[in-house]
Amino acid sequence: MVAQPREAPVSRALTASLEHAAPAWLRACDPRLRIVAAVLFAVVTVGLHQFTALLAAFGVALALALTAGPLPQLLRRAAPLEGFMLLLLLSLPFTVPGHTWFELGPLAASHEGLSLALSIVLKAGAVALMLFALLATLDMVVFGHALARLRVPERLVHLFLFTVRYLDLLQDEYRRLRLAMRARAFVPRSDRHTWRSFGWLIGMLLVRSLERSQRILAAMKCRGFDGRLYLLDRQRWRGSDSGWAAVMGLLLGGLLWLDRL
Numbered sequence: 001m002v003a004q005p006r007e008a009p010v011s012r013a014l015t016a017s018l019e020h021a022a023p024a025w026l027r028a029c030d031p032r033l034r035i036v037a038a039v040l041f042a043v044v045t046v047g048l049h050q051f052t053a054l055l056a057a058f059g060v061a062l063a064l065a066l067t068a069g070p071l072p073q074l075l076r077r078a079a080p081l082e083g084f085m086l087l088l089l090l091s092l093p094f095t096v097p098g099h100t101w102f103e104l105g106p107l108a109a110s111h112e113g114l115s116l117a118l119s120i121v122l123k124a125g126a127v128a129l130m131l132f133a134l135l136a137t138l139d140m141v142v143f144g145h146a147l148a149r150l151r152v153p154e155r156l157v158h159l160f161l162f163t164v165r166y167l168d169l170l171q172d173e174y175r176r177l178r179l180a181m182r183a184r185a186f187v188p189r190s191d192r193h194t195w196r197s198f199g200w201l202i203g204m205l206l207v208r209s210l211e212r213s214q215r216i217l218a219a220m221k222c223r224g225f226d227g228r229l230y231l232l233d234r235q236r237w238r239g240s241d242s243g244w245a246a247v248m249g250l251l252l253g254g255l256l257w258l259d260r261l
Contacts, residue, residue, distance in 0.1 A: 049119075
């Protein structure tokens with residue numbers, strides 16, 4: 001008898017809370033529109049050069065992100081990226097040659113390095129905020145089905161959906177293995193025994209994951225799975241989606257026009 005895989009409550013609860021926090025007009029948009037809009041915005045933003053256009057793109061993304069979720073959650077999600085951006089701001093002015101801005105001992109900061117650092121920070125921040133607003137508030141299952149509707153290869157869609165579905169199960173398996181190691185008085189140190197133990201831990205996690213995947217595949221075959229992804233959702237393009245697509249097109253066109261001024 002094949003064991004039934006249990007639900008992944010953590011990821012589903014997080015996704016549900018994010019989706020519920022999004023405004024009604026954003027939840028009503030077609031998921032395909034949100035994916036295409038996020039990708040096009042990222043492509044256009046990365047290609048911008050003028051700081052005026054970059055500031056406009058960052059402002060639009062920030063405003064949309066603030067409407068799609070509470071500010072504390074936005075700051076918590078953006079903290080890792082902003083930490084990396086801070087390192088760029090501190091290092092690039094001293095590593096990019098150009099006209100000297102100021103000197104700090106033997107180091108000289110350049111205006112070109114500062115401009116490059118600010119450009120990267122604005123681009124990365126704008127793209128990350130737009131992805132948070134449009135995609136992070138989208139249910140992962142709906143997101144996977146929308147990818148399939150956009151003709152993304154089925155193997156990639158399968159891989160994405162299975163990863164989302166069973167990521168928490170793998171994390172629980174890792175926690176059980178770590179608990180078993182602590183029950184045997186294992187204390188990690190910087191020595192050969194510790195690295196060997198963590199190697200065995202990763203190996204056992206891979207072995208158990210393989211065994212679980214085989215059981216899941218057997219359960220799916222018992223239910224008639226033939227390797228194809230059948231889309232049972234009803235995603236339909238509506239008139240409001242055409243209106244939002246026109247708004248996004250005007251926004252992207254305005255950014256490109258502002259960059260060419």
